[in-house]
Amino acid sequence: MVSTVERWAQASAVDVRRAARAGELTASTAGMAGGFVQVNLVILPARDAADFLRFCQGNPKPCPLLAVSEPGERGLPRLGADLDIATDVPRYRVFRHGQAVADPTDIVELWQDDLVTFALGCSFTFDHVLSQADIALRHVEQGCNVSMYDTSLPLARSGPFGGNMVVSMRPLNAADAIRAIQISTRFPLVHGAPVHLGDPDRIGIRDIAAPEYGEPVAIRDGELPVFWACGVTPQRALVDAGLPLAMTHSPGHMLVTDLREHEIAVC
Amino acid sequence: MVSTVERWAQASAVDVRRAARAGELTASTAGMAGGFVQVNLVILPARDAADFLRFCQGNPKPCPLLAVSEPGERGLPRLGADLDIATDVPRYRVFRHGQAVADPTDIVELWQDDLVTFALGCSFTFDHVLSQADIALRHVEQGCNVSMYDTSLPLARSGPFGGNMVVSMRPLNAADAIRAIQISTRFPLVHGAPVHLGDPDRIGIRDIAAPEYGEPVAIRDGELPVFWACGVTPQRALVDAGLPLAMTHSPGHMLVTDLREHEIAVC
Structure with missing residues (x-):
């Protein structure tokens, strides 16, 4: 019999995202969808996004950028065709003025037309x-x-x-x-x-x-x-900046993308 | 005025080989023909060459093989079109039974129809x-x-x-x-x-x-x-083997090839 851990390890990225979207998966994605690239998310209002983009660009080793959305866009087409930023992560974290205030399982209610999403490489x-x-x-x-x-x-x-x-x-x-x-x-x-x-x-x-x-x-x-x-x-830089609103994945609860690990190897 | 050192640094591989061949260059090739790949030479009778080839193949980090000649062949076409193994090194070393017995500036007189030449990467x-x-x-x-x-x-x-x-x-x-x-x-x-x-x-x-x-x-x-x-x-393995005859470059006096350094990069 295949254990739950093995079943999730062998799942596809789409399986994981759909389970998270349906509210069936609220656990850490560690070990899930083996071989698919998982990413950290940072979601900021457009007014702070330009500074954060420059910050990532200037510090590529700690902040490697895989994708940046258009303001208000809930998809990240380079990371997966059927992908909804506001629902496909098992658990999010909401910060107000640098304080974690909630760990919801979706951010549909919090979504704004000016939010920009950053997907960063994950350990x-x-x-x-x-x-x-x-x-x-x-x-x-x-x-x-x-x-x-x-x-x-x-x-x-x-x-x-x-x-x-x-x-x-x-x-x-x-x-x-x-x-x-x-x-x-x-x-x-x-x-x-x-x-x-x-x-x-x-x-x-x-x-x-x-x-x-x-x-x-x-x-x-x-x-x-x-x-x-x-x-x-x-994450530290984000907290220290004390922005009125910022959202991320909850630690360990990543966005699983359709990218395979070998696709992000440079040689 | 351009110094001798600079002149040799800017020389081509062919320039260095022709000067060695003419007997005008008998010095170390350190710093000469910048950007061209220099190689160690090992020259052995065919009876020992198969063992040495397997030795290099089995120990690629200390013995990286760039080229091996046919028995008796004085050229190494992969390393240079106009290249004579017996004359184009500024100084050679001749070993008999594991002892260095001579450091001649060519090995034309010592050449035999069964000699196999190995070109190995050089520091x-x-x-x-x-x-x-x-x-x-x-x-x-x-x-x-x-x-x-x-x-x-x-x-x-x-x-x-x-x-x-x-x-x-x-x-x-x-x-x-x-x-x-x-x-x-x-x-x-x-x-x-x-x-x-x-x-x-x-x-x-x-x-x-x-x-x-x-x-x-x-x-x-x-x-x-x-x-x-x-x-x-x-070089140590060669001396320790105590073969009746072996020839190499004299330390520091390398064969300069037409290969550019970037040509031997794997990525």
Whole structure:
């Protein structure tokens, strides 16, 4: 008998989006629709969208842009033909003045004609690509969230959006670190190559054993910490900007697109 | 006025080969014919050539094969139209029973109808590619030879050819290490991606401050030692095999080919 987890792993992107749209799926999309690209969503009124677009463009490693909608448009045709931004994510998060105020399962009632949607690369896809190459990921082994850290790496500022980069860390032995650099280089739309490896002090990490986000993982003898730009970076920038209204996916509850992972590889 | 060094740097591969052929050039080819691929040569009687070919095939990182001649053939048409293996290298080295016995400027008198020539990727080209990408190389800054080490990394044995890999080491900060991995991955024919980075113990290096070949270089605060498979590997294997006759280029005195560096990039 096929378990629910396996059934969702083998589902298509369209299956996942339709289940979310029907209200049947409100769970995290981790491990669902294997091989399909999942994305972070940021939805902003047009008045803030130009600044955020420039912010992403200036910081492509933490904020890799896969698609931007026209104002008011509820589709993202490059990411899927049958796709409704306001219903197809299992759970959303609504921010007012930088505060999370609700986690609804759709945003139909909140929709406005001036909303612009940004789809950004997501680490679920990144981790899946590494796992497919037999690179063991400690946070997957430990069954916990990846370790993420504030750094001293400054972002290119744009309007109200700025601050420092947040990075995720995966401990790897040297051979896997080299291989992971090669593989992630092929995927600039899910954060691309690492921004650092080795000594955490060099990028202003306070305490490698105490990540600011996610959970700590063991770094074993012979392993190097390898640091990638992280999708928490735009989330932090968004919260810090304190906009009157902003909406995103709820953490872990992604938009699943019709793009296959190999389609976003640059070589 | 253009210096001799600059003149040779701007020379074509054909210019360098013709000067070597005429006996006018007997110096190291380091820095000559910028952008043209230089290669190591190994020349063996046919009876040993099949084993050596399998050895290279089984150990592509230290022994990347660009071309192999037919027995007795003095040309390597894939590497240059007007090319004579027996005259176009500034200086050769002749080995008998594993001992270097002569460093002649041509091997016309020693030529035999059964000799097979192997052209292997060379670190001059590798270092040039990294330098073109603005990656500062410590051994170039220090004006010395690169540091090279015996390791415990075993080679695939073939007939009399075996032993452990020799690696070269370049100290780089994390950002340059990541970039150097990306760039060298594009060039498998000049040793490709590193085989290790970080802790030298992990690959059996005895003392990072005392390289077995070349000269020691400073590893500065915030830098990682990055290790690449090295062309000294086949030279060691050749000497250790103790063949009755083997010929190579003299160290630093390479065959300059008509191939441009970008032609051997895989992406």
